[in-house]
Amino acid sequence: MKKLINSPEQVVRDMLDGMVAAHPHLLKNLPGTQVIVRADAPVSGKVGLVSGGGSGHEPAHAGYVGKGMLDAAVAGEVFTSPTPDQVLEAIKAVDSGNGVLLIIKNYTGDVMNFEMAAELAEAEGIRVAKVVVNDDVAVENSTYTTGRRGIAGTVFVHKIAGALASRGASLEEVEAVADKVIRQVRSMGMALTPCIVPAAGTPGFQLGEDEMEIGLGIHGEPGVYRSKLLTAEETARTLLVRILEDLPLSSGERVAVMVNGLGATPQMELYIVNKTVSELLEERGIAVHKTFVGPYMTSLEMAGCSITLLKLDEELTDLLDAPARTAAWNND
Amino acid sequence: MKKLINSPEQVVRDMLDGMVAAHPHLLKNLPGTQVIVRADAPVSGKVGLVSGGGSGHEPAHAGYVGKGMLDAAVAGEVFTSPTPDQVLEAIKAVDSGNGVLLIIKNYTGDVMNFEMAAELAEAEGIRVAKVVVNDDVAVENSTYTTGRRGIAGTVFVHKIAGALASRGASLEEVEAVADKVIRQVRSMGMALTPCIVPAAGTPGFQLGEDEMEIGLGIHGEPGVYRSKLLTAEETARTLLVRILEDLPLSSGERVAVMVNGLGATPQMELYIVNKTVSELLEERGIAVHKTFVGPYMTSLEMAGCSITLLKLDEELTDLLDAPARTAAWNND
Amino acid sequence: MITLKQMETWMIETHRILQEKKDYLTQLDQAIGDGDHGINLVRGFKEVVGNLSAQSSPDIGTLLRNVAMTLLSKVGGASGPLYGTAFLKMSTALKEKVEASPEEFARALAEAADGIQMRGKAQVGDKTMLDVWKPVADLAVKQGSRLSWKDLLECSRQHMETTRDRAAKKGRAAYLGERAVGHLDPGAVSTCYLFEALVKTLTREEATG
Amino acid sequence: MITLKQMETWMIETHRILQEKKDYLTQLDQAIGDGDHGINLVRGFKEVVGNLSAQSSPDIGTLLRNVAMTLLSKVGGASGPLYGTAFLKMSTALKEKVEASPEEFARALAEAADGIQMRGKAQVGDKTMLDVWKPVADLAVKQGSRLSWKDLLECSRQHMETTRDRAAKKGRAAYLGERAVGHLDPGAVSTCYLFEALVKTLTREEATG
Numbered sequence A, B: 001m002k003k004l005i006n007s008p009e010q011v012v013r014d015m016l017d018g019m020v021a022a023h024p025h026l027l028k029n030l031p032g033t034q035v036i037v038r039a040d041a042p043v044s045g046k047v048g049l050v051s052g053g054g055s056g057h058e059p060a061h062a063g064y065v066g067k068g069m070l071d072a073a074v075a076g077e078v079f080t081s082p083t084p085d086q087v088l089e090a091i092k093a094v095d096s097g098n099g100v101l102l103i104i105k106n107y108t109g110d111v112m113n114f115e116m117a118a119e120l121a122e123a124e125g126i127r128v129a130k131v132v133v134n135d136d137v138a139v140e141n142s143t144y145t146t147g148r149r150g151i152a153g154t155v156f157v158h159k160i161a162g163a164l165a166s167r168g169a170s171l172e173e174v175e176a177v178a179d180k181v182i183r184q185v186r187s188m189g190m191a192l193t194p195c196i197v198p199a200a201g202t203p204g205f206q207l208g209e210d211e212m213e214i215g216l217g218i219h220g221e222p223g224v225y226r227s228k229l230l231t232a233e234e235t236a237r238t239l240l241v242r243i244l245e246d247l248p249l250s251s252g253e254r255v256a257v258m259v260n261g262l263g264a265t266p267q268m269e270l271y272i273v274n275k276t277v278s279e280l281l282e283e284r285g286i287a288v289h290k291t292f293v294g295p296y297m298t299s300l301e302m303a304g305c306s307i308t309l310l311k312l313d314e315e316l317t318d319l320l321d322a323p324a325r326t327a328a329w330n331n332d
Numbered sequence C, D: 001m002i003t004l005k006q007m008e009t010w011m012i013e014t015h016r017i018l019q020e021k022k023d024y025l026t027q028l029d030q031a032i033g034d035g036d037h038g039i040n041l042v043r044g045f046k047e048v049v050g051n052l053s054a055q056s057s058p059d060i061g062t063l064l065r066n067v068a069m070t071l072l073s074k075v076g077g078a079s080g081p082l083y084g085t086a087f088l089k090m091s092t093a094l095k096e097k098v099e100a101s102p103e104e105f106a107r108a109l110a111e112a113a114d115g116i117q118m119r120g121k122a123q124v125g126d127k128t129m130l131d132v133w134k135p136v137a138d139l140a141v142k143q144g145s146r147l148s149w150k151d152l153l154e155c156s157r158q159h160m161e162t163t164r165d166r167a168a169k170k171g172r173a174a175y176l177g178e179r180a181v182g183h184l185d186p187g188a189v190s191t192c193y194l195f196e197a198l199v200k201t202l203t204r205e206e207a208t209g
């Protein structure tokens, strides 16, 4: 295991410290916790937005804390949902009396820990709403099972719900727009290499030199199936076709695109993937409003990418374009 | 070699296409070239800024083309300086009559190719000035040898010269401020893993599981020496101490910090490195004005990082903070 | 009767086994999950054991409540709320008891299993820890005062084994579909260790005490 | 006399050898540079050879000028401007010639070597291609009309070998300091191939023609 770390036990603590040190005007750490909140939290008159999950997805989630996006991010251990007490601290720190929306990625652990925190917060008189992001089309969308995972599409939920909240909308309105994004966003990922959870010290799975995993999440787990190594074009096509099966788009409709790097895939390769994505969308007459290419929701040092499409209407377009200023998302 | 590419011969072309497809409002590709220019080039009344070099450093250099930074970026083959004819096309495309500044990283090839282009442009009546960035303290600063390399500090030159140019300064003024940044910026890098030039297909060097390279550039070359694997703290200290030997800073002075990822090192590890950087600077009483953590100047899929310090005065601070809007740098 | 002291020893023994099996649990979770199950539980039970000396509990209910709160705030992931809920339910069932009869303990196990089901919304057969908790609790309730620890351990091991040949419906393994078949569920295995520790504690003390 | 046709064959032969030695040049450049030297030169000379049929040149000067322009616009890196300059200088020295005497060719080589030195600002001994160009040109000028292609090749090989034991002062290898000692300079090796191709072309033609 070759990593720039001090010790496997310390990675989350050190990372949060290094992050706050880098962005002191944007972020602060709630003392004694793994919670990062906006430097100016709680923002009065505004619904608070809290997200989080296991660590190892940087810049998610603390990189999206700031004006126009999240108010707090709760960092669990690597790939391990944060505990209810930590989420509760985040909720309390960002509530200004207008209620708090929890943006949860659909994993059993995240859902249970955030739910328990919500129960505790409500017991303390704070209004809490929850949305659960499940954008990964690689897995079956079934109510009998865990259902779909939340992956990179979550960042669009942060952005859009954050924009509406910063305009002073109510908790119900912010929850509704978050739900709308969730209904209209789909993603799928693949990996060329596994990653190593620092405390485990060994890769989550083994891949041959000529193999790749298709349809995997962001926790170093294996994918839905293994494939021969594909070209960038074949890879993009495979992921995009599956997404479009699930989110039928007619010619003339508009989307936002995210080509997300999983941690070790450089910008060059992501742009090569985007070339095909943009060509395939153009072929189908689907208009691309904006494209985001980079490491937005990673899986430690995994090599690979995911593709996300968000179907836009006027409201979502306007909120996506609204200003935001965070460590990892900056637009004016 | 596991990469998301279509073929080794096509990586630069595909990457540029994918990049322009992602940022059509910001960037355009000069037909028949590997030159990316601002969508609104040439900007009238403004000195044009041209940079570039081999590919494989993405988001450099095209990621810094846009309002407040570069007007054009010339992409060579992977790790290979672009040819004079390409650089000439860039110069011609961005000159609005106010002259063009070439920002060159100090490599024999880059210097020679850009110089030849400058000669050709001058023969066509365009005023051209050149600055050569040599921020890498890992190598001896000697006039008898090639001298120091240009690495991540180059991005600060783009930002600051770009800001001054966008305020309508003259070619001489823009050149002078670029030179000032070059005098005040120092960097040093390290790697945990080598990278693979696509057309070569094999790694540039081999490293054992418990080894790292210290003091290396951004072209997949070996470093100045090989070391046992160090912790993030030891690594940060090693690089920073060497930088501070070369750029003595007294307590109370101000710097901008860049912790740059080489391509495969995720944001988590970069923040862990930054924790130590910020602590060491604080110990010495050096004030950090701003910190940039991320993949700004990469070396394909190399794992590792570089640290850059830029000594600030009032002028540089103001220009660093000035608005810019490019694919990889966005502040308002 | 089961004593407060035995309950404490149970926690120490659980921590010891988990520590010993940490890498194995990691491997199981790497195969069909995200590789952190052993790490999560060891982090939690280490804290539980550390707290035992710090905060001495007057009764079993208090002890198990402290265990629950520690697990809830230290484990995280899916197993944190699930084990936390299980211990919270047991603590309520054994509230203020300084010792417990086998029937009382069996009822506490049944409450714990129901708590896991309520919290995780899984069914038996979904390839989760519930696949062990539920049959073990049912057996204990059925045997009542004639509760055999040997039978309980046997039952726990057998049901852990049943998770191997199933596709998962809940938890991370569910994402793998058929690819999960052939692998034991890590939470079922850790549950089995919890019961091993229990049986080892109770039978050892019976023998010596 | 050296003919226009022979100059064309020289280019074809150079491309053939470079193609054959591409991986070796890559390895040499990986050891002390960035691993692209073979790739760069093959890209350039492939284009040179491709252009031979497309644009037929009336004289040696024109041919070598076309070669120079192609190398300048296709090779890039350090070797592009250097080889480009070398051929540009040769083309000027052999302007409008349809054939060249050994003395004339020797003078062209001397111009080329000076061009490389002017462009790259290196000294002999800096562990660059100049370490081969300069002594080879000097020898050719010295021998003049009695120019022995065998001696020229010998000289080129010997001086290529001298780059092995030096630390580099110019080019990327300079960054490595003492770590570069023990490795041949890739540009010196490719220069040697250029001369191998030349000698092979000229002696073969002499033999048959």
Ligand SMILES: Nc1ncnc2c1ncn2[C@@H]1O[C@H](COP(=O)(O)OP(=O)(O)O)[C@@H](O)[C@H]1O
Residues within 6 Å of the ligand: A079, A080, A081, A108, A109, A110, C029, C033, C034, C035, C036, C037, C038, C040, C041, C076, C077, C078, C079, C080, C082, C116, C119, C120, C121, C122, C127, C128, C129, C130, C170, C171, C172, C185, C186, C187, C188
């Ligand atoms: N809905 C559920 N109901 C019961 N047990 C579950 C459920 N989801 C997951 N589990 C259990 O949790 C275990 C995984 O725990 P752990 O690895 O610590 O958490 P995570 O899956 O969040 O990484 C699984 O092996 C399974 O036994």
Ligand SMILES: Nc1ncnc2c1ncn2[C@@H]1O[C@H](COP(=O)(O)OP(=O)(O)O)[C@@H](O)[C@H]1O
Residues within 6 Å of the ligand: B079, B080, B081, B108, B109, B110, D029, D033, D034, D035, D036, D037, D038, D040, D041, D076, D077, D078, D079, D080, D082, D116, D119, D120, D121, D122, D127, D128, D129, D130, D170, D171, D172, D185, D186, D187, D188
């Ligand atoms: N200043 C110089 N003068 C002469 N030759 C040089 C100089 N710098 C580099 N070279 C030659 O160029 C060769 C490297 O070429 P190449 O690998 O194609 O370019 P780059 O170094 O830009 O990757 C070196 O082996 C050396 O022979």
Ligand SMILES: [Mg+2]
Residues within 6 Å of the ligand: A054, A078, A079, A080, A081, A109, C034, C036, C077, C078
């Ligand atoms: Mg987990």
Ligand SMILES: [Mg+2]
Residues within 6 Å of the ligand: B054, B078, B079, B080, B081, B109, D034, D036, D077, D078
């Ligand atoms: Mg090169």
Ligand SMILES: [Mg+2]
Residues within 6 Å of the ligand: C029, C033, C034, C035, C036, C037, C077
């Ligand atoms: Mg797990």
Ligand SMILES: [Mg+2]
Residues within 6 Å of the ligand: D029, D033, D034, D035, D036, D037, D077
């Ligand atoms: Mg080279």
